[in-house]
Structure formats: C-alpha cells, structure tokens
Amino acid sequence: MTALSTGSYRIALIPGDGIGPEVIPPATAVLDAVGRRHGLTFAYDGFDWSCERYATEGAMMPDDGLDRIRRHDAILLGAVGRPGVPDHVSLWGLLIPIRRAFAQYVNLRPITVFEGVGSPLSRARPGEVPAAEGGVDLVVVRENSEGEYSEIGGRFGHGTAGELAVQEAVFTRTGVSRIADFGFDLATRRRDRLVSATKSNGIVHTMPFWDEVVAERAAAFPGVEWRSEHIDALAAKIVLDPSSFDVVLASNLFGDVLSDLAAAVAGSIGIAPSGNLDPSGDHPSMFEPVHGSAPDIAGRGIANPLGAIWSAGLMLTHLGHPEAGDEVLAAIRDALRDGSVRTGDLGGTASTDEMTAAVLKRVGA
Template sequence: MKHFDIAVIPGDGIGKEVVPPSLNVLNTIAELHGGLKFSFTEFPWSCEYYLEHGEMMPESGLETLKNFNAIFLGAVGNPEMVPDHISLWGLLIKIRRAFEQTINIRPAKYFKGLRSPLVNPKDFDLLVVRENSEGEYSEVGGRIHSGQDETAIQNAVFTRKGTERAMRYAFDLAKQRKNHVTSATKSNGIVHSMPFWDEVFRDVQKDYSDIGTASYHIDALAAAFVTKPEIFDVIVASNLFGDILTDIGGAIMGSIGIAPAANLNVNGKYPSMFEPVHGSAPDIVGKNIANPIGQIWTAKMMLDHFGEAELGQRLIDVIEEVTEDQYKTPDIGGKSTTNVVADEICSRLLKSEALSK
C-alpha cells in the first residue's frame, strides 16, 4: 500500500472552508483505490497565528514540514490583520524558497458547464510553467534616502541554472501533451534579462527537436490568452510573467476560484506544496459559497505528483461532470454551496467506481 503523509495548512479566509471538503475527496479517492492511504496533519499557521505569536509559523516550522511527503495549503493572507508582505513572505514564500520549490505549474482549461467570458473559448487546455525561485521576485534590492530623494531599487535576478531548469521542465511536460512550448519574453523592452532568457530558450530547444516552439512578448501573449487561448499548449515564463498569465488563465476559465497550482521541488530533497490560486477571499468568508474546485483540482495535481495520474484524471473528469450538471457556486453562476459541490464530487467518484466494477 502506498502511504502518503500530508501536512495540511488551511491558512486564512476561505482556505479553512475549502480544505476540509477537499480532504474528504482525497479520502474518497483512497477508499476507491484500495492500495492508497493518506494521513493528514493540520497546522494552524495563518494571520491569526501571527497576531497571537508574532510569526506566521514557528521557528521550527520548516524542520517539521520537511518530513512530510507534500504540503496541502489553503490560502494565505488577510491584509486587514497583517500586511501581505509579512503574511506571504512569512509562510508561503518562505516555504517555497526553503524547500527549493523552483517550479510552479498552473493549468487552465475550458470546463463544460462553465461560462467563460470568452465568446468562443474553443476548448482551450493550456499549462503555464512558471520559474518560481528568482526573476523579478528576487529579494535583491533596497531603499535609500527619504523625502524627494527616496529611492527604491528592485533587482531582477536570472540565472542560467534556474532559467534552464524551468524551460526543460516545460519541454518535458509538452512531450506528455501536445508537443509545443511557448516562451514568454519581453526582449524588445527589457534589455538584459529577457535577451538572456531568449538565448537560454534557444539553447534548450536544440535538445527537443521534436517539440514545436514559439516566442511571444508578454504583452502580445497576454492579449492572445484572451483572443486565442486554444492555440497554446505549454507556456514557460519568468516568475512575474507566469504570475500574471495564470491569473488571466483563471479569468478566461470563468473564475479564479477554480484555478489550481503546484509548487514543485524537482530534486527530491524536500516536499512539494499544492495550493489553489484564489487567495483567502475575506469578503465571502463564512457564507459557505467559496468555490472548492480550485482546492480539489489542486488535489488532482498532488495525485499526479505521486504518480497516480489515472486517479487524477478520474477526478478531473468528475469535476467537469459536476459543473456540466450545474453543481456550481455563485462565482461561476450557480447556487450551490461549497459543501454541496464537494459532496457531489465524492458521490460521483463512488458511483463511477461502482459502474466500472
């Protein structure tokens, strides 16, 4: 039997509402599989924890987390309680950096039953590979002087190792999909880092002669995500560009509430972390209307990471059946509650297994 120990951090806001039903889905998957078992250990680290303890997670937190097979995160942030730069850098980004989660992947696809803002979404199905450790989100920089002379400097750092790692990961993923990789660049305006990015992309693509490629400036690429997303397969992007593109991906699906993400440690030294994109959404906390699909789709990505791609595919198929049959929360045009959607997914998983026997 495969046994996975999962660290669960519901975090803030709707994270606490969408994580428990998603764990029920994972337990249902394990029940169906027979040879799969999950153990969940929950940690209360959040903005509330910060207000009580003066830190987003204890000093020993990373040492504790490193012993798990994966981290399942809900959401981080409540700017009315704790500034975002404290909450994110004290928990989410701290984990990403310490555990060398150098690759972030975020899919976007058209779901039956969902109303995309696009007039004709044409069944788009794309995957953004985002470099997750450096680039524009580097910590290098600072502020000097004050008043009219006050100056802020933020340095974007691109290493060949980090850039090439993200690109090779993208090409390897494309082999499993539609054999095409698009590079997000801006070498016509950013004169050092982006020409470097382009050079590394050209070097890497030489080792993947069977994979088609394209290169788009980020402004044109953002527009193409809206006008013709169906032409894309795998897109590789820097930290900032990937962040922006994946929010557009969530928007064209119909709601960022259904968008998942995986922060991957690719060297096997530390656990990877799986989280939805939607954030803590404090405006809808406590109303039982938060969309659980982003968190459940994130669980699907964790299954894939554990080598259970068949179970992951079954789960995403059931999610789409549920949306097609109009089990939807208000953010995507429905009237169902968080728990009703998640319970329906569990119910259909059980039925699909019964029918296959």
C-alpha cells in the same frame, strides 16, 4: 474497482486564512475517497500558520516551521492573506520560504474551459474539444524560485523627496535551464507546442539572457514547436485566441500574471489549481488553489472548493498516481457538466458542502 496502486502518505495541511479552512476539508475528503479506490491512505498533520498567527505571535510560522514539514510527502495549503496584514508579510513569511527551502522551482498552473462553465470569451470551448475547434486546455509553467521575486534591493531616503526603491531581478543559468527543461518535457507529453514569455525588447539584460538559455535548452527537444512572444502581445493573444496555446513558459512575475489571466478566461479563478513542485522529489511539493483568501465571503460556507480539490488531484499525480489524479479531474468535469450544483462564482447558489458532495458522488464516496 480494483486498486491500481498502493501507498501511504503523510500530508501537511496549512489551511491559512479566509476561505482556506473551508476548502481544505473538501480536498481531503476527495483525497480519502479516491484513495480508497486506489489503495492509498493519507494521514494529515494540521498547522495553524496564517495571518491570524502573525497578528497574535508576530510571525506567520514558527522558527522551526520548515523542519516540522520537511519530511512530509506533500503540503496542501488553503489560502493566505487577510486585511490588516500587508501582502508582502504573508508571502515572504510563509509561501516563499517554503517554496525556496524545498526547491519548488516549478509553479504549475493548468487551465481549461469546462463544459457547463461559461467563459467570458464567446469563442472559447471546453478543453475536451480539439484546439483547432476552439477547445481551451493549456498549462502555465512558471519559474518559482528566482527572477523578479528576489530579495536583492532596498529603499533609501525614507520620507524624503528623493526617496527611492531598488528591486533587482535575478536570473541564473541553472534556474532558467531547469524550468525550460521542465516546460519542454511537459510539451512532449501534451501537444508538442510551447510559447516562452519574454520582454527582451525593453528589459535589456535579464530577458535576452532568458531567451538565449531557453533557445539552448530547446535544442534537446526537436519535436516541440516553440517560439518566444513578448509578454504584452502574449497577454492579448491569450484573450483573443486561448485555444492556440498548449504550454506557456514564463518567468516568476510573467507567469504569475498570465496564469491568473488565463484562469479568468476559463470562467472562474475559483476553479484554478496550482502545484509548487520539486520535480526531484527530494523535498515535499506544495499544492494550493489560486483563488486567495477571499475575506469578503469567508465564514459563509459559499466558497468554491474545486480549486482546492483539483490541487489535491495534482498532488496525486505528482505522488505517482496519475490515474487517481485523472479521476479527480473527471469528477470535477462531470459535476460541472451536470450544472445542477453551482457555487456563486459560477452563477449558482450552492454551498461549499453541496459542491463538494457533487464531486464526492462522482468518485464513489
């Protein structure tokens, strides 16, 4: 095949914890294979930032960690978290500093039902099928830098009967405007439909503000059919009628919950990818599977690598090579459609290496 484009990229690898170090090598193997077909080359720098590092050195990453990866073209992360290390320590010690220092204000989470992967919903059909016939192919656009996940607040009266905790949500006009613009623009390149998650009937300040700013930005995209939906009703509708959704726009917390719900609707969270994007390209964006560190299966060689592989495909698209990214997704689709190789989360017995080989075979490796 003639190379469609050329480029050389330096990628920061953060395998992390649990199954993270097991799914990153499959992702880089697929990157290298697809890269050869498109004239792309990748150099990798590994970083041992993890809960294991926290346990031994008292920090998830070194003080100059952000400077070490600032000039990379992208970041590929495996998973973070392990028993004995509180989740807020791993999150605020690694992921959130990277997301915020590098202006990764978009968390992009595509969701599709693949042929050969059974959804728990009997009516959900593969994404290639038209939505009107039940095909599930949607994307959650989650605000990734502010909202409910702020640092403002504290705990008071520790250990007393009157102990209390205060957590402040922060919504800015800049933050809501730019995520809304990204979501509406994405909708114009998909099926011109968007739903904005809200809870303005119960959250009296931030959610009405979110609704107002989203409505203002919608005026610039007259071709997009859109509406606001309360988060509780929206969660129910994603289960009852997932094919009716195209782009789901949500705040940090709501997007976090909805994207995992939608991944479960698609049949397995082990497949789900994500991208933490700086759309300007001024900073490296970070790509990671959604499945977490899964310590119960770590070290057994049975983790599903498809979430990491698909995340690498999203990275290719973000770097300006959508044809290469499409090839990765097509290889995943074909491997799952064949059905002869399935990891345990998909009802099979295949190893991580076997699932990886099935994808590599389809990208001409």
